[in-house]
Amino acid sequence: xxxxxxxxxxxxxxxxxxxxxxxxxxxxxxxxxxxxxxxxxxxxxxxxxxxxxxxxxxxxxxxxxxxxxxxxxxxxxxxxxxxxxxxxxxxxxxxxxxxxxxxxxxxxxxxxxxxxxxxxxxxxxxxxxxxxxxxxxxxxxxxxxxxxxxxxxxxxxxxxxxxxxxxxxxxxxxxxxxxxxxxxxxxxxxxxxxxxxxxxxxxxxxxxxxxxxxxxxxxxxxxxxxxxxxxxxxxxxxxxxxxxxxxxxxxxxxxxxxxxxxxxxxxxxxxxxxxxxxx
Amino acid sequence: xxxxxxxxxxxxxxxxxxxxxxxxxxxxxxxxxxxxxxxxxxxxxxxxxxxxxxxxxxxxxxxxxxxxxxxxxxxxxxxxxxxxxxxxxxxxxxxxxxxxxxxxxxxxxxxxxxxxxxxxxxxxxxxxxxxxxxxxxxxxxxxxxxxxxxxxxxxxxxxxxxxxxxxxxxxxxxxxxxxxxxxxxxxxxxxxxxxxxxxxxxxxxxxxxxxxxxxxxxxxxxxxxxxxxxxxxxxxxxxxxxxxxxxxxxxxxxxxxxxxxxxxxxxxxxxxxxxxxxxxxxxxxxxxxxxxxxxxxxxxxxxxxxxxxxxxxxxxxxxxxxxxxxxxxxxxxxxxxxxxxxxxxxxxxxxxxxxxxxxxxxxxxxxxxxxxxxxxxxxxxxxxxxxxxxxxxxxxxxxxxxxxxxxxxxxxxxxxxxxxxxxxxxxxxxxxxxxxxxxxxxx
Numbered sequence: 001x002x003x004x005x006x007x008x009x010x011x012x013x014x015x016x017x018x019x020x021x022x023x024x025x026x027x028x029x030x031x032x033x034x035x036x037x038x039x040x041x042x043x044x045x046x047x048x049x050x051x052x053x054x055x056x057x058x059x060x061x062x063x064x065x066x067x068x069x070x071x072x073x074x075x076x077x078x079x080x081x082x083x084x085x086x087x088x089x090x091x092x093x094x095x096x097x098x099x100x101x102x103x104x105x106x107x108x109x110x111x112x113x114x115x116x117x118x119x120x121x122x123x124x125x126x127x128x129x130x131x132x133x134x135x136x137x138x139x140x141x142x143x144x145x146x147x148x149x150x151x152x153x154x155x156x157x158x159x160x161x162x163x164x165x166x167x168x169x170x171x172x173x174x175x176x177x178x179x180x181x182x183x184x185x186x187x188x189x190x191x192x193x194x195x196x197x198x199x200x201x202x203x204x205x206x207x208x209x210x211x212x213x214x215x216x217x218x219x220x221x222x223x224x225x226x227x228x229x230x231x232x233x234x235x236x237x238x239x240x241x242x243x244x245x246x247x248x249x250x251x252x253x254x255x256x257x258x259x260x261x262x263x264x265x266x267x268x269x270x271x272x273x274x275x276x277x278x279x
Numbered sequence: 280x281x282x283x284x285x286x287x288x289x290x291x292x293x294x295x296x297x298x299x300x301x302x303x304x305x306x307x308x309x310x311x312x313x314x315x316x317x318x319x320x321x322x323x324x325x326x327x328x329x330x331x332x333x334x335x336x337x338x339x340x341x342x343x344x345x346x347x348x349x350x351x352x353x354x355x356x357x358x359x360x361x362x363x364x365x366x367x368x369x370x371x372x373x374x375x376x377x378x379x380x381x382x383x384x385x386x387x388x389x390x391x392x393x394x395x396x397x398x399x400x401x402x403x404x405x406x407x408x409x410x411x412x413x414x415x416x417x418x419x420x421x422x423x424x425x426x427x428x429x430x431x432x433x434x435x436x437x438x439x440x441x442x443x444x445x446x447x448x449x450x451x452x453x454x455x456x457x458x459x460x461x462x463x464x465x466x467x468x469x470x471x472x473x474x475x476x477x478x479x480x481x482x483x484x485x486x487x488x489x490x491x492x493x494x495x496x497x498x499x500x501x502x503x504x505x506x507x508x509x510x511x512x513x514x515x516x517x518x519x520x521x522x523x524x525x526x527x528x529x530x531x532x533x534x535x536x537x538x539x540x541x542x543x544x545x546x547x548x549x550x551x552x553x554x555x556x557x558x559x560x561x562x563x564x565x566x567x568x569x570x571x572x573x574x575x576x577x578x579x580x581x582x583x584x585x586x587x588x589x590x591x592x593x594x595x596x597x598x599x600x601x602x603x604x605x606x607x608x609x610x611x612x613x614x615x616x617x618x619x620x621x622x623x624x625x626x627x628x629x630x631x632x633x634x635x636x637x638x639x640x641x642x643x644x645x646x647x648x649x650x651x652x653x654x655x656x657x658x659x660x661x662x663x664x665x666x667x668x669x670x671x672x673x674x675x676x677x678x679x680x681x682x683x684x685x686x687x688x689x690x691x692x693x694x695x696x697x698x699x700x701x702x703x704x705x706x707x708x709x710x711x712x713x714x715x716x717x718x719x720x721x722x
Contacts, residue, residue, distance in 0.1 A: 067315075
């Protein structure tokens with residue numbers, strides 16, 4: 001019995017600055033989550049235990065939230081050093097979270113609206129992969145419970161996972177939900193990574209891209225389409241709410257860059273102008 | 280001498296505790312929040328009103344429903360619009376479910392192990408499998424309600440200003456209603472377990488604040504009832520809350536705290552029961568009577584018992600609403616504003632969906648709702664085009680933070696003789712009995 005215990009992988013689940021909703025999605029799986037926990041040696045999860053004593057080594061560390069305070073950054077780097085695999089969980093860690101909105105407006109205005117005297121950390125919000133190497137991402141705001149259990153099990157079994165690279169539209173259509181793009185709403189479903197069962201579309205809420213882009217997303221075509229039907233400001237506002245705007249524009253630039261090499265110079269100038277306009 | 284407890288676990292968000300003791304007298308007790316500030320009120324400025332409920336629900340992963348509802352209600356108050364009866368019922372239903380699942384989580388997984396000298400929940404779960412199942416079953420039912428009505432348990436989607444984007448199917452509501460008796464049995468199992476525990480003796484008179492409402496045990500709306508220890512209780516209008524309740528900044532934490540007329544005050548399950556216990560549903564009232572409390576109850580450890588009683592009350596209330604929604608055999612109707620009959624109502628609805636401010640002028644809206652941990656306020660100023668120009672949110676944990684510190688200050692002498700480890704366990708237990716949500720407090 002003790003021998004079997006020893007081979008259980010050592011797990012940490014840590015939270016940086018966030019609403020902790022993704023950790024509650026895990027707990028909300030109830031019995032399923034407890035069953036998963038039985039397969040691992042849970043070394044660090046402050047929602048179930050006091051007195052954190054960091055272990056020397058973890059097989060997998062799940063990181064939820066965004067590094068906002070110095071202590072957040074220190075803990076994140078410390079956990080990276082001690083962990084074989086680092087998995088970021090949720091939109092805050094992967095894309096910045098809704099608080100990244102202040103990057104797009106004014107962070108000085110944001111803090112002045114909240115505090116009169118107090119000085120608190122007010123950095124630009126940056127995704128976890130700006131601080132440490134990230135091995136895997138479980139996306140979403142919040143994460144999907146079924147997907148978490150599935151991916152967490154795959155991690156234990158195979159040591160890795162890959163989310164099928166399909167857009168949200170794929171699940172939206174297969175479930176027969178109404179297409180909101182066709183109803184003249186801005187919906188980022190065509191370029192956003194699926195796996196969420198198109199849960200927002202089920203409630204007739206357009207996709208605002210909380211899970212980030214999938215590999216192979218036709219970002220340029222889609223942007224062209226959106227800008228034909230909506231103002232740039234409208235499109236950007238929607239992309240900003242879940243911190244996706246910077247990622248989408250970066251991917252667009254990369255795609256344009258590749259094209260430049262392929263098509264020669266006249267095309268380059270055209271695309272450059274387009275990017276300038278988008279910015 | 281200093282008592283320092285770093286990284287208090289098993290609560291929402293991050294905090295440390297420090298007390299300074301000079302010659303046997305406790306000089307100060309501070310809960311130092313270490314959560315990063317997300318500046319939610321700041322980032323809302325310049326955002327459109329339709330985004331506000333989506334953004335503010337991200338304040339808290341355990342009570343997103345109340346943030347969403349309060350945000351929606353504040354905007355509706357600003358626009359002077361009233362949702363349909365059916366919309367209000369559905370909202371009340373998910374608010375009840377929110378309180379049930381938050382309380383069940385806090386009681387069983389965060390607080391109770393403290394009174395069994397078990398530090399790790401997983402050991403607690405192993406030792407009490409039957410009670411664990413009661414807690415899980417109760418929670419899962421409540422989560423399912425939010426999923427069915429709101430579209431998702433954490434950060435629900437379907438509710439919006441004016442009503443719901445989509446409505447639940449009647450058969451889904453019926454399934455939930457059919458499970459009621461079994462869930463109630465589980466919840467009573469949990470509640471009786473909670474009630475059977477002997478909590479530490481402690482008492483410190485304070486002022487209890489909660490919503491109150493002549494029609495029912497106030498959770499979804501009402502006026503503010505202030506119940507001081509030394510004088511008669513009084514009632515003020517919710518939108519006038521700023522006259523008495525003030526937020527203050529303190530140098531040792533990013534979370535603000537609040538005072539009522541300059542004094543600490545208590546909100547949450549214990550405050551609600553002390554203020555409005557006469558309106559509890561029969562089973563819940565029966566549990567309370569069985570406790571033989573002398574009311575008001577000033578032992579904050581009993582906040583845990585109060586939460587258990589509220590779980591039963593909320594279940595009974597949810598049953599009433601489900602029965603009511605199911606009494607009519609036709610399916611639910613898309614809840615239109617007013618009564619949805621006049622042309623004016625239809626025009627208003629369409630405008631709202633398009634994102635227009637129906638008043639076409641700058642307007643202010645305030646809402647107060649009972650969140651699991653106490654009264655929550657959302658307060659917005661909206662410009663003529665529907666964009667937020669100012670915003671204030673006071674969460675329950677902000678409200679009771681000073682009261683919590685006063686309680687610990689008064690409690691420390693009771694545990695001074697214990698060794699540091701045992702003393703820390705006792706102090707943590709009192710802090711956790713409040714069910715603090717530091718993520719909410721810092722927002």
